[in-house]
Every structure is written in C-alpha cells, then in structure tokens.
Amino acid sequence: MIATTVVGVPAVAAGAGGPCALPRSTAHHSEGLDSWHAGYPRPTRTLDALMLFLRFPDAVPYTTPRQLVDDHFPATTEFFRRASYGRFSLRVHPVTRWLEMPRDSTSYAIRRDWAPDRRTAYLRDAIATADRSVDFGRYDLVYLVADPDAPGIDADATKVVNFDRPLRADGAALRRLVTIFEHHPPDRNVLAHETGHVFDLPDLYHRPTGGGGDWDTRVGDWDLMGSQFGLAPEPFGWHKWKLGWLDASQVRCVREPGATTHALLPVSAPDPHDIPAPEGRPRLVVVRTGTARVLVIEARARYGNDAELCTEGVLVYRVRSDVASGDGPVEVLDGHPHSEACPDESVYPRLADAPLGVGERLDIRQDGVRVEVRGRTAHDAWLIRVTHTERP
Numbered sequence: 493m494i495a496t497t498v499v500g501v502p503a504v505a506a507g508a509g510g511p512c513a514l515p516r517s518t519a520h521h522s523e524g525l526d527s528w529h530a531g532y533p534r535p536t537r538t539l540d541a542l543m544l545f546l547r548f549p550d551a552v553p554y555t556t557p558r559q560l561v562d563d564h565f566p567a568t569t570e571f572f573r574r575a576s577y578g579r580f581s582l583r584v585h586p587v588t589r590w591l592e593m594p595r596d597s598t599s600y601a602i603r604r605d606w607a608p609d610r611r612t613a614y615l616r617d618a619i620a621t622a623d624r625s626v627d628f629g630r631y632d633l634v635y636l637v638a639d640p641d642a643p644g645i646d647a648d649a650t651k652v653v654n655f656d657r658p659l660r661a662d663g664a665a666l667r668r669l670v671t672i673f674e675h676h677p678p679d680r681n682v683l684a685h686e687t688g689h690v691f692d693l694p695d696l697y698h699r700p701t702g703g704g705g706d707w708d709t710r711v712g713d714w715d716l717m718g719s720q721f722g723l724a725p726e727p728f729g730w731h732k733w734k735l736g737w738l739d740a741s742q743v744r745c746v747r748e749p750g751a752t753t754h755a756l757l758p759v760s761a762p763d764p765h766d767i768p769a770p771e772g773r774p775r776l777v778v779v780r781t782g783t784a785r786v787l788v789i790e791a792r793a794r795y796g797n798d799a800e801l802c803t804e805g806v807l808v809y810r811v812r813s814d815v816a817s818g819d820g821p822v823e824v825l826d827g828h829p830h831s832e833a834c835p836d837e838s839v840y841p842r843l844a845d846a847p848l849g850v851g852e853r854l855d856i857r858q859d860g861v862r863v864e865v866r867g868r869t870a871h872d873a874w875l876i877r878v879t880h881t882e883r884p
Contacts, residue, residue: 585630629663711822
C-alpha cells in the first residue's frame, strides 16, 4: 500500500513556460515544469496544514505539543513567505494535545529505511487515532509529530510518505503524510525541506552506498532540498519557477546560438516594484542544452533565507527533468574548482565558493556555453554575458 511515488494522477497545464520549460517526465519529482502534477498542492495561495502529536504507551513525553509547534513555526511559514516573495502562505493548525497511539513506540521499528508493513501500521494507527476528533477534509497538508523522546523513535526517519492509493479519512483523500521524528530542538529547516517534497520538489543530495562518503557533493549548500543545514537554503530559481513564484517574464530563455547580455536580480532579494525598463525584474537565465536538460544561471546574495551564505555571485547549475529525486536532477557547476570556502560552516566547502564574481567566467564546454560576469547595477543586479555556440 505504501510507496515512494504517487501514481495515476494526471498533470495539468502550469502556465506559459516557453521553449526553456523542460517537459515533465515520469521520473519521481521530475524537474520538468511545463505542467503541474495534479496530485500535489501547488503553493501559490494559502495552504492549511494540520499538525498532530502522537505519544506512546511506553513513554512519558518530556516536551509539550506547544513546544514542538514552536520548534517549527512560525519559522517554516516565514521561510516560505520570503522564498515565494509573499505569494504563498503556510498556515498551521496544531492540535496541541497528545494523541495516544495504541502500541508501544518500539513495536513500529521506526527507521530511515522503514519496513513497509511497520510503516503502514504506524500510519493507519495514527490516522485512526486522530480521526475520532479531527476533520481531515479541512486541510491541505498533514504533519504527524511523534514524541521525540520515546524509546522507539529514530530522528533520521523524518520523511514524506506517499501512497500508491490514498488513505481516506472524513471523505478526504490523503495522498501523502509528513512523518516527523525530530529531536527537540530539531534540525535547521528540516520541516521546510520535507514540505518541499509535498510540493513535488526532489531530494538534491546524493546518498552514498555503503554508509560512507559525502551526501552533499552535487549541490552543496545551495537549496534546502540538498541540505537543510546549508548556508544558502533559498530554493533555486528553477524551483521558484516550477512552484509558480516566478513567471515567464522573469526568465530569460536562451535557445539559439549567439551572445546575449542580461541583468539578474538575486533570487533571494525582495520582489522590487521600482526598477524601470529596460532592466526589468529578471531572476533567471535558462540555456536550453537538450531535450531534457538546461543550464540555469542566477545571482545569489545575502538577502532573506540566504543571509548567511558563504559567497555572493552568479551561480550556474545544470537541471535534468528525466532524472529522479536523489539521483542527481540538479548539479551545481563550480566556478572555482581549485579552491573551497567556509570550511567550518559549509556542508561541502568545495562548492561554497561556486558562484562567479565580477570579471570571472565559466566555460561549460560539453554544452557549448560560456558565462561571463561583467559587473553590477545600481539596483544590485548582476550583469552577465552568455555565449551559446551549439544548438540543442
């Protein structure tokens, strides 16, 4: 019954995207944005989240539900308000009392790689327990928060669980549930990361085989879907476009060979309303390099969710819409491959200084693209020149 993908739900048109909007594929959490998967709520309005708190017969909680609410809110709501330029509001509705599960915490054998039968039992028990007093039909998202100090709890098991066939409660189809097993206080931005999956965003980290190695080699600190601990957790501009927080007028599409010049506002900067033409308000340059891949160019600066980033500048990354979540759909291209930065704070210092500064350039030979940073404008935009020598 439990699966890691959602099936059988059609995609719907997501608005004008133009020739640089990659097509959605069957890959889990595809980075295609020519359409929207109708099985996911799109965060372009106010969404209501139900938060439930589960205790177990084998433990007495050391924390209160109100303390656990405060661990995540209003911080998560504020993260998305800043990231969406105010276009999306996440409104939480906590049931601030413990709901008693019918079995001991140890009986569910909670782990990151959870046995499907134990996970199914946990979710069925949780929904049945809450359904006596909660109307699930009123909410867009559901967070299930377990007593973090119960003996059977594994904090590494926090994740979104999707269903082959939705559970039903109060006439509502529950297609996914966010299961939270975090310590108190929790990991930084962990709930924003998991909520990103509810909006069809993929994992950008790489899980090494055999338990060793580094998880953050593909995107480093950039975008919280890579690491919730990153210094630059602001979502990539590509994700903002996918979610509906940027529109096609803020994206410059490069498809034909030639050289073009652009002024890019940092993706984390507040949405301006006083920048005159011809500079406009672009946030992204997208270079189409294949049927299912693009290069994306954006500016990153110390605003909002990126206030603690290591290196400001122009970031270049590759996006593929035919690669599944966790398999590398996004790859940051390192503008300084022979150096690193912020070794004491960065999750992957080799990519912490990936952005290009003024006077620097990056040649992506396999795609026939050169990116040069020419300067800055009075409105804090970054002036870039993109030379595209090959037709996709």
